[in-house]
Amino acid sequence: MTASSMMARLSGIGRDPKRGGYSRPVFSPAELELREWFVGEAQRLGLDVETDRNGIIWAWWDGPGRARENAVATGSHLDSVPGGGAFDGPLGVVSALAAVELMQASGFRPNRPVVIVVFPEEEGSRYGLPCLGSGLMAGTVSADRALALKDENGDTLADLFGRNGIDPDRVGPDAKAVERIGAFVELHVEQGRGLVDLSEPVAIGRSIIGHGRWKLRFEGQGNHAGTTLMSDRRDPMIPAARTILAVQEAAWAVPGARATVGKVTPVPGGSNVIASAVDVWLDVRHADESALQPLVDEITAHASGLARAAACRSSVSRESYSPTAAFDTDLIQRFTKVLPSAPLLDTGAGHDAGVLAPFTPSAMLFVRNPSGISHSPEEYAEDADVDTGAHALALILMDLSSE
Incomplete structure (x- = not known):
């Protein structure tokens, strides 16, 4: 299944009739439906799915008995800002699934484990703290502070996690999870008009300001x-x-x-x-x-x-x-060899890749947004560019996992 056809299947989930666009706060009915959809698609591809103690979903493509270490990880998030666009977050998750499907269809088999990671509460729209899932895992956010956060209804994160099968007593830094990631690649819709001005469908991220x-x-x-x-x-x-x-x-x-x-x-x-x-x-x-x-x-x-x-x-x-997150220079050099026409872009938007960058080699790919608008219903990506981005991600994952 192509990335663009997957995005079309998600287009009815979490629509906001009042604000326009999509409202998918973490563990809301809409975001839970997306999480369930992801698990089903990952299992369709034969991936082994697990949810860790911080609510992060991992979908593994590896062989029986293979050690889950030095993995090539990719993914993004499924939650949104209030009234946000369709692509911010889900595009990276959908493209990861499509990339694995492309790799499998070509007969490629990775020499390193490949894993798709879905982080919760990246936007911070429910609890006001962005990149909460990746921050808990990496230890940049303390468990005590996170669990005490309250949403507009007065529900703490501890309450929310508990209702969704996550033990609040086990939430917090997970060094073993971070150590399993040998490289992290996050694809995201561009949240500006850099690619529009450069007339290119895909760019390589250089840093987050x-x-x-x-x-x-x-x-x-x-x-x-x-x-x-x-x-x-x-x-x-x-x-x-x-x-x-x-x-x-x-x-x-x-x-x-x-x-x-x-x-x-x-x-x-x-x-x-x-x-x-x-x-x-x-x-x-x-x-x-x-x-x-x-x-x-x-x-x-x-x-x-x-x-x-x-x-x-x-x-x-x-x-x-x-702080400013500079992405891994070795990864960027490899990306430019695989995608020689892709320009380098800095971004002013925060991402889970920026949280992980100090702990493991991380980098990003951006897909053209012809409107140049994000965090808004006007955010957009053409089907052709969506599929080009998934293909570019597949090439990157094959290069990294063939070691």
């Missing part, structure tokens, strides 16, 4: 919207709103910076209530890591001043941080 998420909290006095005079208000929404505008101005002043407020949560959130607190989620990225913290410091200092001027208080907490 440094990025982090911070939560700014503004606290004031909750009160009645109709009875509280404007002069008597301590409304935290005002410094929150002015900070959002200041974020844009601060980012424009730093060449190459990218700063975004994509989530604002008022407490308690009633339309006729002056909020008692407002949480503002700040995403900041820059290729030069040394430029990140000064920009965040400038924004938070300005936010503090705006809060004082409104008789409110402000605080900041760093929710996640990923």
Whole structure:
């Protein structure tokens, strides 16, 4: 089965009638349906499927009795941002299945184990912490912190894992799992227009620029919207709103910076209530890591001043941080020999490959997105490019696993 035909089969799962696009938070009915679909497809190809103690699915292509070490791993995630596109995450999983099927159909048999890996909660859309599954496995996220996270319904990750057959007491760093991976290759739809401008269907990833998420909290006095005079208000929404505008101005002043407020949560959130607190989620990225913290410091200092001027208080907490991840140079050189026409691209989007890069040789492939838009219903990839990407991945996997 081709990668494009597999993507078509998934097109009805997790559609969001309100936002458009797809909403597939981790372990939601939609994401669970995708996980079940993946297991079925992997078993159809004769792969041995297991789910580990961090909720990561592994689908092994190896011979009986062969040691599962120094494996060539590929895969991605199945969850999405709210109202996201069809390709972000699932394309990498689908392409991995299609690549294995292409390899099997050609009669190729790997000399090293090949494994498809599906990581949970890559987007962080349910618990606010991106690359949670790979981070737990690699030890970059502590189990205590992760398990205590709460979603919008008040469910902790421990609750969610427990309901889905994952023992919270066993969640955490898994050095043996990481050590099984001799190389990791993640295919992903491009989340920009680099390939559009270069007129190429597939690119080789060179690095992921440094990025982090911070939560700014503004606290004031909750009160009645109709009875509280404007002069008597301590409304935290005002410094929150002015900070959002200041974020844009601060980012424009730093060449190459990218700063975004994509989530604002008022407490308690009633339309006729002056909020008692407002949480503002700040995403900041820059290729030069040394430029990140000064920009965040400038924004938070300005936010503090705006809060004082409104008789409110402000605080900041760093929710996640990923330094610039340079992919393995030896892998990149091998990829360029296998795919000589593929350009090299840096990306501003975070990926599980970036989490694994400090621990095992890792690299990425990107498939052209003609819209140049991602995390949106307008994200897209042509069927021909989807199938070209799966074929490119098969060539890479054959090269790596023939050793």
